[in-house]
Every structure is written in structure tokens, then in C-alpha cells.
Amino acid sequence: MTQHSVADDVTAPRSSSLPPLQFHKPGEDLAAAMACTRCKEQGISIPPGWGQKKADRATREEADQDDAPKKRRTPPFTFLQWQLLHRIWDKVTADGAGDEPDSRLLALTCALRGAIRGYANLTAQDFRILRLEDPHDSVRRLVEPGWLRTTPEEAVEAQAMAPAQCGLPTIQGNPWGVGQGIRSGASGWVSRTLSHKKMRKKPNGMRMTAVYVAAHATPEGDISVPAEKVVSAVRISGTDELTSLLVRWEELGWIEDFRMTDGNVVARLTELTRPLAHVPVPPPTPPMTAPATTPQDVPVLERARALVEGREAKIADWVGAFRDEHGHGPSWGMVSEHFGWPPRAAPDHEVTQEALRMLEEGGWLTGFGVPFGLRRGSAQA
Template identity: 30%
Template sequence: PTVSAVGPHFSHSATGAAAAPHEVPEPRSARPPRPTRQRARRGRIAQRFVPHELRPVTLRDELTELGEAFRAYQQRAEPDLAILADLHARKAKAFSAWAEVTADTGLRLDAERAEQAAATARLQHLHRSGQAPEGDGPAVTRLLTASAQWNHARAVLTHVADHAPLPGPEARLLVVMLTLRTAQSGVGNLVGQDLKGLPLPDPEHLVGQLVESGWLDIAGTVDELIASRPENPTRIGVPSLTPDENDPGPFTFGRKMRPKLSGWAQRVVGEKKLRKAKTTADARLLALALATGVSLDGQLGPEGEGLGPEALSSWCAIDPGDLPELVDRLTAADWLTEVAVTDTAVTGRLTERVLPLSCPLT
């Protein structure tokens, strides 16, 4: 037969049924993924890590959850003493069980402190809510009575720490007192006795330095300020604290609050036993820091965890190596008890007699 010259020629054309489709082999089964290891959650409470291997598991989980609950409480906008009392009660029970398991005396002491803290918070809650049992006085009658006032006191100290115009503890103590005298409006009155009552070896020189630095303005001379009396006080001003249209100033409290805060600081700095012991400016600064860094029952730091030595040394404008001696001075002046100073924390509590001067961390 004649073969067409046009188009392809297939020598083996399909006949009948269509050719079977090409079979594609099934893909190899994927290797199952390796199970991911989940890292065990490591709990932390009161500067202690909760061991993952701690048994019973219910105790481990309770300690972990309790630490989270305390940290959540610290973030509350307003304190709730009933909740705080319950947290301390749970902590006392959990730490007591932890001490039984590990035979750790420190945990047992922490449990006792938590039990005391729970009782204090519960009683304060009863008094504030008008449910106090008959015959019981308030747990602590504080000079500053509300958490807002306590926070204002801390705000002033923080501002001074961040904006101190001169180095050294004497200058810092003077700046604290002058800041409280002029806070809110930027101006105030001062007399010579206000300066002579502070542990300052050379107040005239310090005032002169503050004036020269531009931080302080005074009406008249330094000598006239030192000689001034209550019937004829000297007008002073701190430009950085003076509000204007664009800057309301660093503090949010009003005119009625300022004298309360100033009076509180004077009571702390001029406390009888601190004066009798002739403690220096750095010790008075430490007293202010400790008074504003305690729990409701007077333990140093939130949850009694203690306060950082570096932060305390920086605030007192001293070398960190001098802090233990400074703590000893306050202990001797009956300000502190159950004190321990380590590289990481200063723990202990304020004595009962100075608790009225405290501004708790709530």
C-alpha cells in the first residue's frame, strides 16, 4: 500500500480497546515525626525555684501556681487584703509541707513568717471593712495610711535617685528633704533649723553647691538662710520641679498630700533612736529605703524576698562593701531584726516600733 508522505506514520497503532493508563507508583510513606520534648515548667516562689522532681506532684503544682498568683497580685491596680491574706495562708501551708518533705529549716521559718503575714493582712482587712473583732486595735496605725500615699513616697525617692544633682549621701539626703519641701509647686519655705536638724557636717557648703549647680534657688544668701527662723523663713525654689503649661512636673499628688509626705520623711530621718545613735546621712537614707520596701507585716521586699544590695547601696550613695556595716547600725538602733545580708539580698523585717513609719509594697 501507498504510504502518505504527510504526517507521522506509526508502525504499531492501537487496535480495539484504549491502551491502559500509565500507573504512577505510590509515594513512600512519610517517616513519622519525632515526638517533641516539652520542657517542664519550672516554678518560682519567694526567690526559690520549685524542683520539678519535687513530690508529691500536687505540692509542686501548688507552689508553682502560688508563685504565679503572688506575681499576678503585684500587678493589681489596687490592693485587696482579703486576697493577700489567702495567698499568705496558702504559702504558709505549702511551705510547711515543703519543709516536711525536704527537712529544710529555712522553709519552715518562711512558713511561719507567711502565717504571720496572713494574720496581719486578714486583721487589716477586717479593720478597713469595719468588721474588726471587738477589743482588737488596728494591726498597725501608720503615719501614711493609704496605698496611694505609699506609692507617692516611693515616687519621690525614685525621682531623687534618678535626678540627684550632686554625689554623696549628705547631698542626696538634703535633696530628698528639699524635694519634699518644694514638690507639687516647685517652691517652698525653709529655715535654718531644717538644715541643722539633718546629719550634715557642712550644710552651708552643700546648699551653696546646690545653688551653684542651678538645682536650687534661694532668696538671699546662704548665710541668711542658715540664720532664718520660723517667723521669717527663706523662700526657696527648685526649677526642675516647677510646673508650667507644657510640663505639669514629675509628681501627681496635690497640695494637701505634699506636707503629709514631707512630714513622714522628717519623722523617718529624725527618728529618735537614729538621732540618739548619731547615725550619718547614709544610715538615714537606708531607713527611708527600708521603710518604703517592706510587706504589710514589715518583711523586707515583696513576699519577704528581701531587697537587692546593689540597689540599696546605690540609693545610699555608698560602696556596696559598706552596706553590711550600715545594716548593723540600723539593727543596733532597733530598726531591723532577723537580718541577713548576702550577695543577692538583704532580708529581715522592720521592728514593731517603726512599723507605723512604713509604706508597704501592696
């Protein structure tokens, strides 16, 4: 646990006779605290939150010992991954990359892979996975207008040990400002969705339509997206083809309750495909706060003095007894909790810091700056 020194603007200056507070690496006291059986018996978590982490780990280990077959865990489609996929797909659409479903799928794949570095690595295996009817033609449709920098032969014939590095002139300098985890998550979601068992032996126009509507579902699985936007993004012929494709997907159980309403595709993901929807943004963690327990209109020094004066020996004795029992000193939080001083989460926590400074300056306590290093000072000798 990191101990903090007193802020200069709210406390008296530190005496020049005292050595400066130092922050040390974990030592014997912290090791003793983490292995302390008395703390465990008393429900004291060292470091704070460590007890819950150990409980969670024990639960996972217990589950791992279960001999029952386990389903393969699918990574969640997070909001940031969902947001990046939308932006990249919109960028590919705006660039006009690919004039039919196969080349549009290849363009989307390249953009997802090159969103950070500005180039995409391709191999012959990638083209087999994408199931393009004519890989050379699909690459040519992206190379001729200058959207992709490579050659059809180089890209289609590249092997895993020497992939073709295909430049993306319109995607340079990490335009979306994302990290590798978000980028790979968005790319992975598209790959998993394209390889869904419902996608087997389907043409890419049909597959891309299913991926696009799934990518525009709410966390609850509801879909509402302009039909023209789907047509433009997938590069199919028009709304008539879109309607026939979505009717077919409804028959196959990809979506349900499909209808066209005011030019919008309205539907829902089915129970089978609802796990493809992105997860909602978790609510923000509320800040840890505590009410003030000392009068705010009284100077910090006076409030701290009222907590300490006449009780120095009692406080030092308690710290010493704690160390004798546990084999390590208490944390600042333990001291403040035992004596009813303002906790760190309280707006008047500087009063506790000043009280501890007084105890150190008076020689009642020492060991500051070392995790769980508090002990009796020279005044108790």
C-alpha cells in the first residue's frame, strides 16, 4: 500500500530534523502482511481488494477442476470494437473501395487489418478463407483505382512465411486513434461472424448482408438501419435484392420479425445470433467517497491536533500491539479506522495525514514510507 506524504499547502512544513519521506520497494513488512493469518481471520484484505481477487481465483480454479465439457468462450464484442467497425466500414463505403460484394469484402478485410499501420498483410490462405470467386479480379478492382497498393499476383500467391504487404493510401497514421486490442477485436468479430455455421456455402453478398445487419444490432438484438445504407455498404444491386436476401436470412434463422418500414430494415437477431450483438457500455464505477467527520471551517492543523494531543502514547501502544500480534505494522487506513479519523476517501483526509505527521515528528511513530512499516518511535523507548 502506498503511503502519501502530507500536502504542503494544507499542513505545516516538515521539520528539517526528520529525514525526508521515502517510497521503498515492498519489503519484509509487506510480505508479512500478505501472509498474515491474523489479518485473514479478521477479514482484513491486504493489499486492499486482494481477498476478493483470491476468492475469484479460487472459484476459477474450482471450475477448472470440473470434468464436465465446457463450451468455448467467445470474446465479447465490446462497444469500442463495435464503434471502430462502423467507422471503418463507413470509410470503405465512402472511398468506394470495391464495386461488387467480393471486392468490398476484401477491402473491408484489408481496412480492418491496416487500421493502425496503414497496410494489410495478405496470404493465399486469406483468399481461401474469404471464398472469393476470382481472387485476382477482386484484388485488381482495388488496385486499379489506387485504393490498394500491391499486385494481384503478389497478394494472391503470397505464403504465410512471406505475406504480401498491401499499402492503404487512404488509411494512414492510425486515423481512428485505436490500440491493437480494439482493432484485432473488431477484425476478429467479422471473421467469426463470416465463419458462422449459418454462412456455409453462401455467396459473399448474402454473407456481407448478414454481417452488416448484425453489426448494426443493439445490445438487445434490435436492428433498424436504412436500406440504402446496407445496399451501399455491401455492394449489392439494390433494395429488391436486399429484401430477398433478408427474407432468406429470416427463413434460415439469422433474423426474425423482418420488415421494411419507411425505407429502413427493421428486424431482430434470433436467439442463435443474439450473442453476436455488441455488449452495452458498463455504467461508470461510482467514486469512493466518505462524508467529512471534522469541522471544515477549522484549520487542518487544529483539527489534527485535536485528534492527537493527549493520545500519543495510546496510539503508539496500539500500533506496537498490532505489530506484536501480526508481525507487521498497520496501514494508515487501519490506524484511521481504529481511532475514527477521516478515511482517505473523505474530503478531510488531509487531517489524518497531518495527525500522522505530528506523531512522527514527536517521535511516537516511525516506519513511514514503507508498506505496513509503522512501529513505535523513539518516544516510546
